[in-house]
Amino acid sequence: MVERQLAARGVDDDAILSAFRKVPREEFVPEDLREFAYDDAPLPIGEGQTISQPFIVACMIDAAEIASGHRVLEVGAGSGYAAAVMSCIAGEVHAVERHEKLAREAASRIGRLGYDNCTIIAGDGMAGLPAEAPFDAILVAARIGQVPDALKHQLKVGGRLIVPVGGDDIQQLRCITRIAQDGWESHDITPVRFVPLLEGVVPEDGARASSDHRPARDMSTPELIAANCTPLPDIDDPQFAAAFDKFADKRIVMLGECSHGTHDFYAARAAITRHLVDNHGFNIVAVEGDWPDAAAYNKFIRGEELRQDQESPFQRFPGWMWRNTVMPGILRALREINAGRDEDAMVGFYGLDIYNMASSIEAVLAYLDEHDPDSAVVARERYGCLTPWQADPATYGRVSLSKGYAECEEDVVKQCNEMLRRSLADNSGAFSAAMNARLVASAEKYYRVMYYGGSESWNLRDSHMADTLGHLLENRGENAKAVVWAHNSHIGDARATDMGAVRGEHNIGQLARERWGDDVALIGFGTHGGTVSAANDWDGERETMRVNPSRRDSYERLCHDSGVERFLLDLTGEGELSRRLLAPQLERFIGVIYRPQTERWSHYSDAALPRQFDAYCWFDETRALEPLGKGEPHQGVAETFPFGV
Incomplete structure (x- = not known):
């Protein structure tokens, strides 16, 4: 974590790197999330709160210029992790947490681990901690629209206040320096996303269950999502694909996407597919692409002879869907798997369209x-x-x-x-x-x-x-098992959307459920924002477009507000979360065409998520799918066909 997530991104202060090496992050996350403790992501810790991404914690400490002997205040202690890290650098750390339960648990944890110069108390962070002021540095671990004067006045002259300032979507991490008794100056550091800083103290009322901390009825929907989802590591981490083992007993696993031009969806589906093929007997990969074009890919992964005059497949619009920087890797991986199998056991790649x-x-x-x-x-x-x-x-x-x-x-x-x-x-x-x-x-x-x-x-x-x-x-016979790649609009049961209820349309997900029943798993994919490859019109030029932040009345916004960067949410259960998600909400659909200016009418539709999918895979911020260059040479080059790279 220290080398890859901190030092590799420019954090070069030896004291900070040493402190992160000393503090065992796994001690500050729930027991069932310890395997993800060192992932490059925030994790839920209960009460709708999260432990921040390690890099963001390091950025804040670095910006605060905390040094030996400094007195530090943290607002929003959460699990106590950042306070523990700072206690390895500073002389004295005080941390305030508004949730009494989190404050009690963090204080107990800090004491058990021996960070004697660190104190955690339950209180209202908006008011700071005047009894212990002034401070050399104040760090606020929650977003805020207006910086409280109380915090600015509790800085020493020369002291620094590090705080995320902004609205719901993206905030700026701001450094405010007290330059005189009545003077401050500020500058922005980097865009960030934090949970909101709220006023008041949340007492322990004895009504919280050990798993949910509060009755589900008292939790917001984003908090319920955070409490019920499975946080996911980076896509290239083997544990990412392993999280989908719960669907390995199905005969058909359908993997969706809410756009045809998002790198993260393709990379995720490639990792999941390779894992299911390599470990769970899946021998069909069927995609929303044409049969004759996919046949060229099928020949490649099966190691078959290719015609010297073979045209490059998937040349028609939209070429980036199946000629992109993700596809060579998954095709070569499937080819390597097939090299060790008998012909009858080989995995095949097929087009459905x-x-x-x-x-x-x-x-x-x-x-x-x-x-x-x-x-x-x-x-x-x-x-x-x-x-x-x-x-x-x-x-x-x-x-x-x-x-x-x-x-x-x-x-x-x-x-x-x-x-x-x-x-x-x-x-x-x-x-x-x-x-x-x-x-x-x-x-x-x-x-x-x-x-x-x-x-x-x-x-x-x-x-x-x-x-x-x-x-x-x-x-392929009675042992055949298929992974299907298609858009959410094709694999999400049409009966749970306007497609079926209003327009009388069915789709492959609905038809598969009707034909194969419980042998099918439908997994949707979604995102809040980022970039996407798309065109303005059919057969138009591909562009890298900025995706609008999700609407406030959408499923995507509920997932975004959970504060969990990547997760898998099982939608087959019953309970308060399922009941709430069944109420129709807007859901975003971006195909190969994206028109941000008319997004509400051209890209959103009503849906009931738990009826539409069996599970939902979430990426809060995604990036555009990159196409391969045109006309890559491949004729006669079996090792590199069909991409020539």
Whole structure:
């Protein structure tokens, strides 16, 4: 922690680094969170409070310029961790905590660990501690809109007050220096997020349970989320993916995302997928991407020979969805896993979607050219009515509204049925060709019905994805287990959102629950703010956009206000939290298009989170997904295909 989180970020004061090495952080967190004690994140400590991120504590101590012999006041002692660290540097530390229970526990902990120059008391931090003033440094561990004069006046001349100042979303960590008896100057240090500083003392009333500290009815919803969630370490920590072991007994685990352009969601799904494949027998990775493009990735991870003239997959808009800086790592990891397995036990990578009609037609014809040239001639005739529109199938959809295209649909469906029958009798590549034939049939209908509007085109698409998943499970046999990557709008049960309740739409999550029941786990992903890769219009240029902070009337704001940076929340339980979350709230959905200026109407919809998902994975601040450069060379380079990096 000291080397990676503090020294590596520029904290170079030997006294501070030494103090952090001395104080055992695991002693200051709840017993069930000790394994996360040294993560780069705040952790809940009860009463809706958190122990701050280690780096932020170090920043505050560094900014306060605490030295040997100094007298220090901390407002918001919490668990007592920061006070303990400061006591290893300063001469005397006084810490005030408004929650009597936390103050009592912190004082007991400080005494047991032997920090004799540190005193923790229950009190109102807004008033400071006038009986012990003046102080060389005052540190406030909670956000505040207006700095109390009482704290400024309790500084010595030359003393420093370090305090987060600002509103609910982001505050500025501010340093206020007393330069004269009636003079102060200030400067901002860095943006931060803290829980609010509140007035008054919270007494111990004897009504708090040992697990929740208070009756659930007396806790706010964000406090209940903090008390019930499982805090998560960094994504690259093995314990991150291990937290999802609770879903390892499912046959299908669906991993969502609330945007198509967020690095953290892709990196998290990659870590979880690798863990489930490597440790729990999952052998299907199915994504919201097209079958023919995903087939190239599937060949790569299975170590199969690739055509020298193979086109780079996933070239159409939005290319960053499946050609990004996360994908090479997970594909190489799956390839390494497959290298040690028999062919029947290998994990496969498959596309569920229906957009790439042209490549699917090419794949069907290529298969028939090799295995049944006579049938290939017939197939070319049947697909003839689609040929002019392969490059722009949406144009076909518009033209097909005119008379005379029913025969084309009949021919396409007939070809699909023949390929499906062929796949039942011959599994040497016929299965993939049949899936491509299904895609052509579904896409032909999709591009027609989309011009009528309404729910039919959406329902057709998600029905196709659900059916493709069913075919994959059937093809891989009774031991097949699938991880699915798709947007929250596809995997969250549509019946729990406006999609189903108002617009009459269903999705793959709903259809999977209806078909496989308790063998399915639906896990949504969400964020409060940060950046995202998106475009302003379909087929537009990708931009790195700033995500608006979540709305106050949204599920995202409830999660943000919990104060926990990353967590996994089980939504299958009963109790006060479940009851409150069942009340419909706004939920944000960002696809490949993001329009911040119209966000309320274009990106929020009502939902009932516990009915929509089985669990919810939260990242408070996220960053944009980075695309790979265009045209990476890969022809003939099996070790680097399909990315050339």
